[in-house]
Amino acid sequence: MAVATASDPSPIQVLADFGKSKSLRTLLRVLILCFIAGAAVSSRLFSVIRFESIIHEFDPWFNFRATKYLVANGFYDFWDWFDDRTWHPLGRVTGGTLYPGLMVTSGAIYHALRALTIPVDIRNICVLLAPAFSGLTAFAAYLLTNEMTTNTSAGLLAAAFMGITPGYISRSVAGSYDNEAIAIFLLVFTFYLWIKALKLGSVLWGALCALFYGYMVASWGGYAFITCLVPLHAFVLICMGRYSTRLYVSYTTWYALGTLASMQIPFVGFLPVRTSEHMPALGIFGFLQLVAFIYYIRSALSGAQFKAFLFVGLGAVFGLALLGLVAMTSAGYIAPWSGRFYSLWDTGYAKIHIPIIASVSEHQPTAWPAFFFDLNMLIWLFPAGVYLCFQDLKDEHVFVVVYALFGSYFAGVMVRLMLTLTPIVCVAAAMASSQLLSTFLSVKSPKAKDPEQEDVADVSSKKTKQSAGSLRSANSPYVGVYSFLSKGLVSGIMTIYLLLFVLHCTWVTSNAYSSPSVVLASRMPDGSQHIIDDYREAYQWLRQNTKEDAKIMSWWDYGYQIGGMADRPTLVDNNTWNNTHIATVGKAMSSSEEVSYPIMRQHEVDYVLVVFGGLLGYSGDDINKFLWMVRIAEGIWPDEVSERKFFTPRGEYRVDGEATETMKNSLMYKMSYYNYHTLFPPGQAQDRVRGVRLPDTGPVLNTLDEAFTSENWIIRIYKVKDLDNVGRDHAAAASFERGHKKKKATKKRGPRTLRVD
């Protein structure tokens, strides 16, 4: 239906022809992809430029520590690593309880660079691993999108979207050395290989898919997303009557090899055949065999016989399978849904049964601004792209639709899973926007009102109307856009939107996702940046002033950082495998000194570390997390710790003079506010987070000594006193000493002042 333009080539035509030679197109594509990778990497470097090359947050510190161990001791030692410096006194079989993919990847890069005689510090590899892999993710998105559409520019747009969209940057800025850093690349690439295997029905591609699936399992617990999505896709295809030998070959290859590969990871082990979240994959595997068998039988039997066979055979198989599943579950061979997964479906479940999950903000549901913040205009281009997939609904388009629905449900339930939604949003949005651009950016215009053409159009429109199962909007024939005004208008709007998208992404990345959270930044009144470096100050103090094996007790959030930065043993850390041990720490923090001291002695605690934001107005401090400690402790010792005692009779959570006695006597309260009132003139003591005035007399600590308080009072470290020399209890000893020293103390100590630089 294309209509020839004027015979003499216009300048635009020349320019358009310029890109028509195949080799030049390939070169351009490679160049563009390189630029996209460059943009993806550089937009993740804000934190390195603003602060320094430093590992962020909490979990990355553990990964970093594990990587250092791997590089120093070799692979086999790492595999068998028993870490006695965490979870004191239990220790942790670290080699068997982590996903080793990330560490092994950076270890391999390290050794490869060493072999090339490039001297590079392992820390820099860890810091820059996530940006480097984001470039690869952009490439994987390009490949995946090209499988969906014949329009190669869609792939390039998808790569660009994937490279800079904040939904992915949030987890992959330089320094966020977490499993997701490589896992998203593996996720997208595994999906690409799956589509490729399905399209070709090839064992080779299926095996490659299984290989990368195995790598994904080794890297991130989110592999369950693939484990559920691929079977779902296969299931939907079967339901649509699209069973084919291609599907059979690719799925069975992927499942058999992929499951074997995943079982090699010690942490996963036999889970793929025992837990319920892996059951869909197994079930579809069995179902596919059945379907294949039925197709075979149908080719061999007559119609009536086949029908009878179908009903009896299918009924029997389903009945048996259901019985078997029930029996195995009740006998305990198959575990019921694990807590984290179950909380995805029954959202009330986690709230009641697993406070430790509910306490993590990553497990909260997603409000709409978060979607817009992370995806900007892609969020409304995304449904348009999904709609376009219905146009010629091939197997791979079904995948997009299934993934889109599945992904957006889970992203809505849990903020963290925005990450798994982002790839498909980029792919679908790129398909929509590239279609839009190629429709409105084509130089050729159809000639208006060609009677012959109308005839042709009529015929073809009748044809399309007769063919069932196509989209209504695609019924009439494709004509093209006539006027340059419409072309210019729409492409102009689109350009503005794309520009705005880039601005938005850069702004979000720079403002929201580039703070290391180990180092806090604030603005001085004159607009200059002021760095608050209390965390590292305190951890450095621990490293330099305490014994090598001094045990530090803190809430679990800081366990990895203490292990990584201060290199000291901790009681609990961010790997929350032992709820009771965490509850023990919670109990020690929330009980009075008389109760806490024996607990601390029993666990050989030398120092206690608390985070206090009252002076600076830093809201992520321990007093604000305190209720979770109480709740988790109450879950184990309901008789000794009770949450309601921390609330006033009016049901308020207060820290000022009106706080309950239990609150005032709790170790956490005492440690947070110890000596705090001396910073202020009498009657002026103020907590800037809670916004309340504190009483004039601060809490008294008998069993702990203040050892260190950081510059802005964010971190306070206390030393646990040894037993008294003459066998008194600490309260008696302390009051005796106070009685003696009362006069001296007032002379010697003036009011403490805040250090001001």
Add this chain to the structure above:
Amino acid sequence: MRWLPLFISLALPFGTLAAKKPSSPADTFNDFHTKAISTTPVKLADSSYKKLTASPRDYSVTVLLTAMDARFGCQLCREFQPEWDLLAKSWLKGDKNAESRIIFSTLDFSDGRDTFISLSLQTAPVLLFFPPPLALTLFLVLKVLFDTTSQTVHAWLSRHLPDRPHPPVKRPVNYVAWAVGVVSTLGIAGALAKAGPYILPVVQNRNAWAAISLIGILMFTSGHMFNQIRKVPYVAGDGRGGISYFSAGFQNQLGMETQIIAFIYGLLSFSAIALIMKVPRVADAKKQQVWVLLWSAILFLLYSFLLSIFRIKNGGYPFSLPPLYVRER
């Protein structure tokens, strides 16, 4: 006649017994227990509350102080009431001989204003527990509870009632729901079997599936699950008698707000689809021009509206569509 004094002296102890009867703790318990058998938890008023909780006691009492009247707008009271009834009923059922010697009762604010005032209570619901021998009252302010189900309260009561039977909470089997479920499943299955030939084209219709998928996606990406999980209100007042459509704050949203957002997303998507699919298929050049202008205008205006809404949610957001960039205030 000499029998009379004897009679009188014999009757005397009976008389005193009769006079004493209402004040003996055992009798009070029996009194309220018989009431409880007919309706549990026992509805109290000021006077009966005093009587029930009078100090020499050999039984325990729990009182739920609540405010069910719609005037007080106590959401939690209404949520907790069925749980409380369930707990009381299953306790009574599981403890037929009243071995645990506990009375479950409810005191509504409208019946027991004086009690609320004498306890100087500001919040409701509050659960009071009076253990048997002591003149001591235990408070449980339900607002602070992590979850207000009968199980939690049951655990709390059990902790304060050592060495007494603690009949477990039994949720009654909802026969109606089961019957409705079975019947409707059968009905739907039958209807499907009968109407199969008519329904099949609809089920296989690509447009229907496209519509369902898009609606699902729009619903989830506009925060519907957040509403479900957090049970956010549909609309909120703005403090001046009007309705506020958008709640300020990045982590909050209202039910209506998400619907507006879903609608905007849907319209934006639809205009993109129209530009991609419909417009190039319009054969008439003039008509096509009009459509392009229309859809572009919708695309532009709605997106700038969306950005302006987002600036309500996120105060520091610097972008807006017509001028592109707003300096931070």
